[in-house]
Amino acid sequence: MACAEFVWKWKTKFGNMKKRNNNFHILTIYQFFFISMIVDPIIVLYALDQGLTPSHIFLIFSLETLFLVLLEIPTGIVSDVNGHKYSILLATLFFCLSQLTLIFFPVFSGFVFYALFTAFFKSFLSGADNAYIFIALKMQNREKEFSMIRGKLSAINLYLTAIVTFFVGFIYVWNPKAPFWLGLTSGVISFFILTQLDNLKENEDNHKPKKEVDQASSHIPIIFHQYSHNLKIAINEIKEKKSIQDVFIYSSFISFFLVGLLGTYQIYLEDISVPSQYFGIIYCILYLFSAIASQKASVIKNAIGTSLLLWLFPVLIMFTAALMATSHVAFIVALLLPRLVIGVYPILISDLLNQVITSSRATILSIRSLIMRIFQIAMLPLIGYGIELFSLSTTLWIMTSFIILFSLFSQFSKSFLRDFRSR
Numbered sequence: 001m002a003c004a005e006f007v008w009k010w011k012t013k014f015g016n017m018k019k020r021n022n023n024f025h026i027l028t029i030y031q032f033f034f035i036s037m038i039v040d041p042i043i044v045l046y047a048l049d050q051g052l053t054p055s056h057i058f059l060i061f062s063l064e065t066l067f068l069v070l071l072e073i074p075t076g077i078v079s080d081v082n083g084h085k086y087s088i089l090l091a092t093l094f095f096c097l098s099q100l101t102l103i104f105f106p107v108f109s110g111f112v113f114y115a116l117f118t119a120f121f122k123s124f125l126s127g128a129d130n131a132y133i134f135i136a137l138k139m140q141n142r143e144k145e146f147s148m149i150r151g152k153l154s155a156i157n158l159y160l161t162a163i164v165t166f167f168v169g170f171i172y173v174w175n176p177k178a179p180f181w182l183g184l185t186s187g188v189i190s191f192f193i194l195t196q197l198d199n200l201k202e203n204e205d206n207h208k209p210k211k212e213v214d215q216a217s218s219h220i221p222i223i224f225h226q227y228s229h230n231l232k233i234a235i236n237e238i239k240e241k242k243s244i245q246d247v248f249i250y251s252s253f254i255s256f257f258l259v260g261l262l263g264t265y266q267i268y269l270e271d272i273s274v275p276s277q278y279f280g281i282i283y284c285i286l287y288l289f290s291a292i293a294s295q296k297a298s299v300i301k302n303a304i305g306t307s308l309l310l311w312l313f314p315v316l317i318m319f320t321a322a323l324m325a326t327s328h329v330a331f332i333v334a335l336l337l338p339r340l341v342i343g344v345y346p347i348l349i350s351d352l353l354n355q356v357i358t359s360s361r362a363t364i365l366s367i368r369s370l371i372m373r374i375f376q377i378a379m380l381p382l383i384g385y386g387i388e389l390f391s392l393s394t395t396l397w398i399m400t401s402f403i404i405l406f407s408l409f410s411q412f413s414k415s416f417l418r419d420f421r422s423r
Helices: 002-033 041-049 054-082 084-103 109-124 128-138 142-164 168-174 178-194 224-241 242-262 265-271 276-295 298-304 307-327 331-356 361-390 392-412
Strands: none
Touching: 002 128, 002 178, 041 054, 041 265, 041 307, 054 084, 054 109, 054 128, 054 224, 054 361, 084 109, 084 128, 084 178, 109 128, 128 142, 128 331, 128 361, 142 224, 142 265, 142 298, 142 331, 168 178, 168 276, 224 242, 224 307, 224 361, 242 307, 242 331, 242 361, 242 392, 265 276, 276 298, 276 331, 298 307, 298 331, 307 331, 331 361, 361 392
């Protein structure tokens, strides 16, 4: 009898392990098909061709950020309470809606709805995918492999994105709406792949509200108490840990500089007279560079060190902005530098936060995304207006000045990011 129980125990354990590994296989297939950045090389060009101006475009970027701010925390809590699988599924569904919108309504109001659906997509996905991977690894006592696994999955997606986007410029010249149809197809296939995932949650006991609920609020659905209780746990942990606060501040500035700079890429390419059919090839090279950086993120982090990388990221962005400001075609190679940041930076930041977060992981990551994007709401329209009022070159020089100031602060402040400087 004891022998039978022993065999059953290990059979069950092996079966669970096999099932958990299957989740990684499904995520790998998902990354293979879900090319969410397929329209990135031509989205600004598409907007310009539909009659929008740079100020319109950056206003839409800002609206998307505003929607993200409003959605980040609720979607993060939904992910923590209901499970990360469903958040990733919803993200994929909203991505499909965003593609449909620009296929059938390529006007300013359509772009606004595109921004709304994209915000839902990004907010549901934000933190949920990283949290899912981390929890799946944690269940197997493999948390230390997070950077490597996350890097490999990101690299797979970026490599395939690079291959697809190589042809996007030519496809766009043939039919401007075709890239969006490809994006829609990618999203639909990915949605059905994700349905095979197991639903994972972390610290489920933490999401149960106290039994002592005030009678005056007894009519409120229990799910509201779960959400509010989970949010309270997340906020308390952020308040108690300066290391989390520092990462929030740092990532907010870096993300703003990145988003602002990347938003000018297609305007810059037009400014230096690059034919639109070559946009896809250029972005293919950029994505390949990001893929290599993402794949080697763990190696890069170990070789360079966390402290130096935290200083290097703003320097690379600053250097790119300064070279682009010259509006010289020879400096087109500078576009590669932020792609190195994109490949390594998200994985490094997630790794740093995973080291210090103990509960409500997706909610805290969503709060971080919310704070990060508040910076962008007011500033992104200014970039668009700056380009129209002055020039792209002048706007980039102004951005360069702000990046220099932030770099000096992050490097010479003794208390800022102190907990990570020795790593």
